[in-house]
Amino acid sequence: MAYRWGMAVDIDKCTGCEACVTACHAENNIPTVGAGQASRGRAMHWIRVERYYEGSFPDVRLKFRPVLCQQCDNAPCEAVCPTYAAHQNEDGLNAQVYNRCIGTRYCANACTYNVRFFNFFNPEWPKPLHLQLNPDVSIREVGVMEKCTFCVQRIKAAKTEATAAQRELVDGALQPACAQACPTTAIIFGDLNDPESRVARLARSPRGTKLLEDLGAEPKITYLQKQPWHEPDAY
Amino acid sequence: MKAVYGLYDDPHVAQQAVDNLRAAGVADADITVISSEPFDHFEFGHRDAATHMPWIATAAGAVGLVASYYLLAAAQMSWPLVTSGMPIVPLWSNLIIIFEMTMLSVIIATVITLLATAGLPSRGGKMYDPEVSDGYILVGVENPTDFARLEPALAIPGGRVKRVES
Amino acid sequence: MDRRHFIKLTAITGTGAALTACGNPEHQLIRFIPEDDLVPGVATWKPTICPLCSAGCGVTARVMEGQAEVFRNGQPGVISMGLAKKLEGNPEDAISQGKLCARGQAAIQITYHPDRLANPRKRTGERGSGQFVDISWDEAIKELVGHLDALAAANSQASLALLTKPRRGRRLDLLAEWLRRFGAPAPVTFELFSDDVLRRANEISFGVAQLPTLDLEQAQYVVSFGADFLGAWNSPVAQSAAYGRMRQSRPGGRAKLVHADARLSQTAANADEFVAIKPGTEGVLALGLAHVIIANNLRPAAAAGRAGAAIDGWATGLTAFTPAAVEQRTGVAAARVERLAREFAAHPPAVALVAGPPLAQSNGLFTALAVNALNALAGSLNTPGGVSFVPQPRPAVATRDLSALLQEAAPKVLLIDDVNPVFASPASRQVAGALMRIPFIASFGSFVDETSALADLILPDHSFLESWVEAVPESGAAKAVPISAGPVMRPLYDTRPTIDVLLDVSRRLATPLAPALPNTFEEFLNREETAGVLRAGDSAPAGQAGAEAPALQYIAPQFDGDPTQFPYHFLPYASQALFDGSLAHLPWLQELPDPTTSAMWCSWIEINEHRAEELGIHQGDVIEVASAHGTVRAAAFLNPGLAPDAVAMPVGQGHTNFTRYATGIGVNPVAILAAAEVSGTTALAWSATRVKITRVGGPDDTLILFGGATRERPEETHGR
């Protein structure tokens, strides 16, 4: 049976703590670029927590919204790649094949979510920081585009394991690093093809919206909007 | 190569020389006029203007159109990767490449036809006189059967007759 | 390779190894015995404990085999060993519940930090010059023992001091016991964002000098007075996990979170209702709520019991705290106070919590007591959805605060256990100067920082992944869970666990400590109960349990600096990434966009966006913040969520000597704070300084923001 990996992000639960950001760095060998390059817009965060202020003091609000690759069904980034580095894989993932990438950066421009990041230089890990690198994830060289993979290495490992044990993957057993770290469990990951999976149920939630839904990219991440507090009697 | 030709300063005189050669019984196809510029408005300037070049170009375009469609489709189906939810062989975007390939076929076919029908490139050894580049118009006959008959036809005022016998 | 070659080769390498390993038999094994539980390419998970804050989250380290360049006896070499690859929350742990905050996950970079100290060092140049030479452990320990023996010989054992972090647990217990047996006074603890005020208040109100555990999961109504409980306060992972369940995925709907503060902090951003309040008046609001509840007979005043009795005027219905009076003092509209109070009373279980800036005011203790009384009034003490205290296996040991080092009778020998008071103290406290006067300082931290740079001897600790670790979380779970864990990986360098070094020293002293302490921390942890090293009462417990304090009266907050000259409140806050600056050396955290600003790798000064407009200050302009005690300059961040009469700054940057990733980045707002104390305690009132601001110049490109616009909707449409 084919999987269709998806995610639900509960904005009502997200506190903006950014545990997901560090988790992603640790899992996916994302380099830190340093102050100089960061000031030139080269910092890489496959997942970021967008913060938006509303109103002004004292009637001010601040919204957080984690944004990562939306793994769109009709991903605008894929078709524009001349080398098929970006394409849709059999699990519905928006795959990025680093070896095929020649660095036109067109995908990053076409991506309406700006979740693609580019290796402007060869990444460096001063020794012995390199000992932390995850051997399951390749290092990307200069000139290569990269982005959230839904921790495809974990998906592959879990699928292999399940196949070896001749069983189906259990919903919730497989999590990308961000979902695993999230202290409030705001990020739920799973198989959208399984109508009973948590993520599929959340995708049907009345609170569910898609980011930039009107652009028609059909993202596979559902954002569950914040609920206002009501007097319980009002229910 | 043997040849006899006259060099004329004035296209009107050259036209007269051509007419004289015809009168002398030389077939139109055997009369060669060489000039450093086209003379569209003189009779000698468009004696063999008729050409199939436009038809060849059109046909090449048609071939390019069909061939590029199938080449694209074959390439796309050889490793069918899905991008952006588009069909494996998407006609809309393929049309652009098909168009370019069609036009490229037309252009290349035109140039090949030009080279073939104009005898280019050629290695020389044909009737020619560098004075043509100074503006003279050369009217002559290559490998004539009878020099004596042709020289008078070419020798008209405003022209010089040359004979090549080698 | 045939068999003969193989034997020959092993013989040669074996001999070489035997030679190099002479003298340290324990290292001989490391090189040649592969870790039997490791299969190359296959990950195993080993439990450990996050060391970064007092929450004590249980974590698992993903360990995989790898080739590491290590130091053994000063010699570099490459060995194949298990390497920690990633830290994740331990699903079995009551605190972390399988989750982990950004800081905790970055803790792995401590182990692999390129500037980590690899072996002991001895100072050669002037103090603070940063000139050290590498020495062997034998020399280092000999030197330390020599200084301790000298103290003992002069019969001035009391001149030994140990400076450490206020982390409750068996390690601190053992350190205290070590000091006691040596004859030295109790350990000195230091943490900038310490919660001593809250502990003291809880002691007065509830008889427990401990941080509270909040049952957010079952609460229906939560009022937070400045407590950044989703960010950097107390046990953020446990609190966030409970918060997540409070928001969604529980029957009975979503609770309401109200947050009162002068700045829209990360936690405030998650509140359903943000109550802007004047700094230092949070206690007034809490009592205003209590007044409305009592006055409307929603709850009897007597329900507050002892906690109420700690507040002057409680029994008479807090007549000084009518909504109108509250409005006048706090700036919160009277009607709103009334409504909040009624909501609070109408939605049990309701809980109030306080921490952070309100407690770092001169009247912080009163504020904490007021909130405690409100909780008690609401009946939220030790009830589901309320406040409770994790039972502790042993009372906390007595400790002293930093002033013990700053007095005239300063210690003669100081042991510093990975604390950096030089960085994290106001310049006016002159901590560095005080340390310079101490004849001998030994530091045990893994890094050179502003404090350890002043040491005479540096004896680098193992990283937490390389050593035995333990925690007795003070808060965060329903019941006490003392946990301990063994090393996750073998040490990379020629380092030793601090506590084992001290235990070693205790045996090497001219007069070894008696009765003998365990040989190692591991031994202590694993045989603690049977060996009975620490009997209850061995170390004096902290506080005076049951001591009744006289009822406290509200006093308006006292700010350092004349309001006419220094018109702005200065609100430093714990950086979400760098905490109090002790994590500024971790590149992941430096590059972590700050949640509310998205700033990375820099310091910034937050100023209300409309006030900035009035002052002609634009995003990124360099501004100068001046208190009566100093000035700092940094780029301006125009914050829509900050009171117009305040400027805020994250703490954490401004290190002058703390590895390649922190040195020279940003400025340290702590330096310009007044050394004022919270009255009734010795805690630093770090939110009680007033400042003035001046625009110095245009953008100097030091403000590095990951995010662009701060608002989602472009304000400009075709209508304008």
Add this chain to the structure above:
Amino acid sequence: MNRTLTKPIADDLVRPLFQTSVWFYAIVFAAATVVACGGAAWGYQVWNGIGSAGIRWPVFWGFYLVNFVFWIGISHAGTLISAILRLVNAGWRRPVTRCAEAITVFALMIGAMFPIIHLGRPWLAFWLFPYPSAREIWPNFRSPLAWDFFAINTYLTGSVLFLFLPMIPDFALVRDRSTGWRRTLYGLLAFGWRGTTRQWNRLESAMQIMAVAILPVAVSVHTIVSFDFSMAAVPMWHSTIFGPYFVAGAIFSGIAALIIAMAVLRKTLGLEKYLLPLHFDNLGKLLLLMCILWAYFVFAERLTVWYGNEPSEMAVFWASQRGRFAPFYWTMVICNFVIPFVILTNYKTRTILGCVIASFGVLIGMWLERFLIIVPSLATKQLPYSWGSYAPQPVELTIMAATFAGMILLYALFSKFVPIIAIWELKAGLPSRLDPALQVETSLLSTRLDTEAFSSEAERADRGQP
């Protein structure tokens, strides 16, 4: 009478090939130095990483793509203009076509370098070419970058042939007038051209077909370049107007480049007799037409965005209209519209100098237009959190300077080795050569060569003949 009329033309136009001034060496040396600096800058960038350029998240395309579009735009000077003029048989085109077509070829070559220069891994640029790689994957033909490959290659092939074919008779002429290595070189280039009636007829037929074929190709090239942008759902890129808007802009900048090139050639090669005020006047009118057309497109584009009031598009709109890109925007409007419109609408200022000033304005303005299309949109995409900025770095500026120097270098060398005006076309366009029936009309419409520059007594007599 023929030769008295045509020989001076040939003499004048061939002379630069045989006489070299010290200025030529100076210009070639200076330009070559700048080009070498550009090459070194590119080498530095390849060695060091593409991060040496100023591109960043989220502005992943910067000066390189601006220059790409700019130069491809310039390339519309030649082939397109000369093809149109050929098809409508505008006689005044004759001295203009070759120097225009040369601009096309060189600008295309320069422009086509940029997609490779800007690659993150330029050593793998050949993966863009349509061939099945070792993994048997062809390029993705759905990508506008693959379309670019085909379009630019078709246009470049066509333009090179379109330029080269009419050069063959002139090479033959130079061959006959030269000795030594030149004779060998031009002999090779002349392909053994003799100038028989058949050859002339075939050449003219071929040029007619090529002109028909290359027109839609030229239009398609800049349309496809515009597709690089309009295919992406980026605010103010995703627009159907982009194809014609880009083509109009391309022709606009192309004519400007042509006017400047002609003015320079006229002075440096002493072609005052051939490149007449009339030509500048005519091109100036064409430039004015394109100026108005460009303004129309800009207005149409901006009005649609403003009226639609879609938030993400409005953000880009205001960023350029009065935000941080406003200085560039208003400079563009002045350079592209105000200056050329004022100068070119008045026949008194539509002089050679006036046309050149207007053209410089247009070049600056059109470069800014490309910048304003690419950068503000990328810097201001849908999610405001991801808004960013962009500033070029020294490598980008050096490479950009090198391309302008490269254009000068190529053009200087070209005019050194090839008669910059098609001699045979010029000769064939003399009124005495034209069909008497058309004479009145063509002289009105087109050349005043005879009357103004060659109106010797002999010619008058020549014209008087029946």
